[in-house]
Amino acid sequence: MIGSDSTDPMVALTDRGLAYGDGLFETVLVRDGTPLLWNEHCARLIHGAHRLGFEPPSRGWLDALPEKAPRGEHVLKVVLTRGSGGRGYRPPDPAEPRCYWQFTPFTPMPERWEQGVSVRLCHLRLGRQPALAGLKHLNRLENVLARQEWHDDAIAEGIILNDRDQLVEATAMNLAWFDQGQWWTPELIECGVEGTLRRALIDQGHLSIAGAEDASLSRFLNARSTCLFNSVQGLWPIVRCFDAQHQHVSGQWLIDDSVRRLQDGAHALLGYPSNLPTS
Template sequence: MNKSPFTLVNGVPADTVAVTDRGLAYGDGLFETVQLRAGRPLLLDLHLERLRHGCERLSIDTRSLFSELQNDLERITSLCELQDFGVLKIVITRGAGGRGYLPQAGVSATRILLLSAMPEYPDQPAQAGVTVRWCDMTLALNPRLAGIKHLNRLEQVLARSEWNDPAIREGILCDAEGFVVEGTMSNLLWVRGGILYAPLLDRCGVAGVLRTQLLLLAARAGIEVVEGRFHKTELEQADEVMLCNSLIDIWPVVALGAQHWSVGPVTRQLQSLLAKDYLAC
């Protein structure tokens, strides 16, 4: 696999942006991370839908943005063999312009497309499962930013800085009121009594594209899905626990502190349903 990243900035091969770009200055923008398989972007429509929703939430001008982004996707396909890469990252910032927080009128959004290699997981966490920990860091409540994948990820950076043990693959975050939300880089799901539970993401957290797809696949398969606010004890009493995002797909959780789990049947069922869904795309 090609290990050298390839980047387009506003449709042109480049690897720099203006120092006045508001994404750099303020985290004023959004991003999507898309898995590529055999050169095919998985769940791209869902990624673009979330990106559009995020632009609307941040009031980023989209009048020509998505047609330009489509041109960028076609151009990057013509310039590269996409099967040589495993990850497509799409970054949209409000653009470059001026000092101060007030966005200037007439500023054009910056579009960045980055192709890179797929992360390698030689220990096969999707099969063997992973160990996770609770984070001390808590997520602030901010419904205006909840769900979208904005560029300011300092909460996640600080949370991920809490440990260096490579045996611990992820940290679980709660919000400021003590409700379980997500992992530092993943969404969190668990099963108890055959019911699939998912934390609500209406006050903080990222509404992951894969989380959205898994909840849909579960419902179609007749698995009851419950979204709500849950405390740590409710997660610790689960029968099965799993992490998901667009690159790792589904990782079963086998240990969290003193809690230990086996990889359960619902987790394996969802992995199978997802694999079939990818083949059908």
Template sequence: MSVPRAPERQWVPLDDRGLAYGDGLFETVLVRDGQPLLWDQHMTRLARGCQVLGFPLPSRDELDRLPGQAGPGLRILKLILTRGSGGRGYLPPASSLPRLRWQVMAFSPQPLRWRDGVRVRHCRLRLGIQPLLAGLKHLNRLENVLARAEWSDPDLADGVLCNSDGWLVESTCMNLFWQREGRLETPLLDDCGVAGTLRAELLAHLAVSEVKATPDVLAGAEAVWLVNSVQGVWPLARLDDAEGGSLATWPIGRAHRHFQAVAHDLLGYPVGFAE
């Protein structure tokens, strides 16, 4: 079955500020049979990003029409919203005309990672601190690109990132949760990092503390998970240091599955096995 795509004339001019400066935002939305998952949470984050960056959000009616273009099955809708063109150098125009681009892509999750867990490593790169942009899914992602370039081993699913002060933040593309002494915790994202939509829902549904924690916390945790609104929940089966040495391993047990069940219910995914 062919996958619907965005209109062909979605070219972006060279003076687009998103292309030139990363002056914009994006959202990656899981869509099942034309229905977007966690859509209100994605729109809330997009609206907050527009408020912080200081340009107008497209009308909700315009945005709400897009998931219906995805068609049947499981799809990814990617939205990119830039400030548009104009201004002088870094100085933005006094009145912005934002440019919205979107694309629909076929998607299949990775159920073996749900079931068996994943191997993850610590990254050498440290995220810069910028509280004004903390939580936003903005287009400036060079730190994530450089962190992801640290390894090529296909057995490594992701890398854990700290900020320049040494506090845990996230992985290169997912949020981070762990259980310590029976308590669920996740990094406090007050100075950098992306506040994921699934993370927001888990904070609403479960008793989770947002904390500042050093990376050694993970090796001593009873369970660790990576989560996002597209892939769902990957339990950690092994954690490595930045040189590939094993720091900790976990059997995937009841605690892993309970947390996964709550998250996957929000996305329509099963727990730990293929559909």
């Protein structure tokens, strides 16, 4: 494993991560040297490397990275590529992977936890590719194009559907809706990123997986409550969703107890404060 931290940021032009998006990345919340949801992040990175067909770093090698963090709250970004070599798209065999990492100071946005956010529907549709579904791979051009659709800071996120108009995710977060007494999130077997907070919430029984036929936009817009979440920002309740033209409100929700309960479960995993009312 060839490693390079933020003090040595040079990336070779021959690196396949740069040339082809041939690699993976993780963004990890680190507080005073302690990484949150670290087991989930390591598992996703190692699983992703096996899926792409090259050797991942050892768990021991990865465990040493958060120890380098400064005090305070930071985001650790880890980028793992197949390295250089091969001929054109043909990968080298064996590969000599490279891993880059960097710590960036981070401040969460508690006003979004408390007051909720407005979102919009995106024009862009995600293509379905089961071989890459769930992975946080480096080729994120679809997400870049979707995020390019708006410049209004009052819109926190964009909701992305697949080419069958089924719910998948937001540009940088997973999503969920409350219906029939439980929280649902789309299955991600054809496209989308399986977030680490999403995985933990499913494992703890807070979220259920909705099949493709149940992940329709109408179910989302007609749900009692909706939200967005990831392992860095925590959980943002959605209070308003605009259409793709940003001219009409397609959905509107109150922040009720169901949202606060899910938020409490999510924030407990990240060490963020609860917003549940105290009696």
